[in-house]
Amino acid sequence: MIGLTVVDDPDAAAHLCASRITTAIEQARAERGAAHIALAGGRTPSATYRLLPEVVEDWSDVHLWFGDERCVPLDDADSNHALVAGTLLTHKLDPAPHVHPVTGADGDPAAAAAAYERELRHALPGDPPQLDVAFLGIGEDGHTASLFPDDPVLEERTRLCVAVHGTKPPFARVTMTLPMLRAARQIVVLAEGFGKAWAVGAMLGGESTRIPASLLAAGEVELIVDRAAAPT
Ligand code: 6PG
Numbered sequence: 001m002i003g004l005t006v007v008d009d010p011d012a013a014a015h016l017c018a019s020r021i022t023t024a025i026e027q028a029r030a031e032r033g034a035a036h037i038a039l040a041g042g043r044t045p046s047a048t049y050r051l052l053p054e055v056v057e058d059w060s061d062v063h064l065w066f067g068d069e070r071c072v073p074l075d076d077a078d079s080n081h082a083l084v085a086g087t088l089l090t091h092k093l094d095p096a097p098h099v100h101p102v103t104g105a106d107g108d109p110a111a112a113a114a115a116y117e118r119e120l121r122h123a124l125p126g127d128p129p130q131l132d133v134a135f136l137g138i139g140e141d142g143h144t145a146s147l148f149p150d151d152p153v154l155e156e157r158t159r160l161c162v163a164v165h166g167t168k169p170p171f172a173r174v175t176m177t178l179p180m181l182r183a184a185r186q187i188v189v190l191a192e193g194f195g196k197a198w199a200v201g202a203m204l205g206g207e208s209t210r211i212p213a214s215l216l217a218a219g220e221v222e223l224i225v226d227r228a229a230a231p232t
Contacts, residue, residue, distance in 0.1 A: 001205060002214075002221045006230045010192045013226050014047035018055045018145070018204060020188050020222070021133055025062055028132040028185075030205040035126055038176065038184070041068055041080035041145070046193050048135075049087035061203040062097040064088075064174065067136055067181065068146040069102035071109045071163070071172035079169050102161075105174045109163030113174045117161040126183065128160055134176075134184035134216075138191050139168060142199045144213035147174035153177060154209050182218035189221065191229040201231035 007013050021037060028035035039045065040071050056062070066080050074081040081101045089099070100119060104112040120129045136144045147154060148166045153175070156162060160180040166173050181187065203213040203223060 064147035068175035106217035
């Protein structure tokens with residue numbers, strides 16, 4: 001089930017996403033002693049990441065993962081790790097969250113994906129390992145993480161992380177697969193702007209491999225959009 005939440009503008013969307021993540025962190029830490037959050041890549045989440053240090057008061061036992069990563073050096077401006085390092089992690093967080101970058105993707109993507117899967121299986125309970133929140137974006141074509149339309153990886157039912165060649169540059173990527181993402185306790189997808197309105201409508205229009213974001217709905221999925229991205 002995908003629930004649509006429409007807010008007025010990107011600032012309201014960032015505040016709501018930050019609030020959802022904060023609540024999930026507090027609940028997970030209270031119930032299980034730790035919180036595991038997979039972060040979205042791209043540019044849209046930047047405002048949310050800048051807000052999080054103001055909203056989350058205690059980062060102890062918080063583990064930050066990456067739903068996907070581009071196969072570039074972690075300090076490359078195109079990497080999702082650099083996005084988070086340049087927003088959320090610019091603040092002096094004490095105690096700091098445990099950040100789990102996808103290491104080595106710029107060298108051997110398949111090996112990096114396998115290593116990330118081992119790290120997830122070691123750190124998280126459950127099979128598949130269960131994130132508390134998978135925070136995701138959506139592309140204009142309906143992709144999410146680095147799961148692109150009609151990619152055979154959408155049929156993957158065993159591996160949790162794989163190397164892919166996507167249609168959005170940088171093309172070489174490592175991504176969590178649907179089994180990993182769908183197992184999350186909570187999925188929050190953020191979309192902003194007129195350019196995402198078609199994909200938002202398509203995501204709500206039923207499951208299709210043409211729209212990978214439409215395949216996320218195993219549990220609770222909240223699609224948070226500003227008015228510009230809302231379906232008419
Ligand atoms: C990535 C993302 C990707 C992103 C969407 C939206 O690494 O590119 O994981 O799935 O969330 O493409 O990107 P924007 O927020 O830049 O529109």
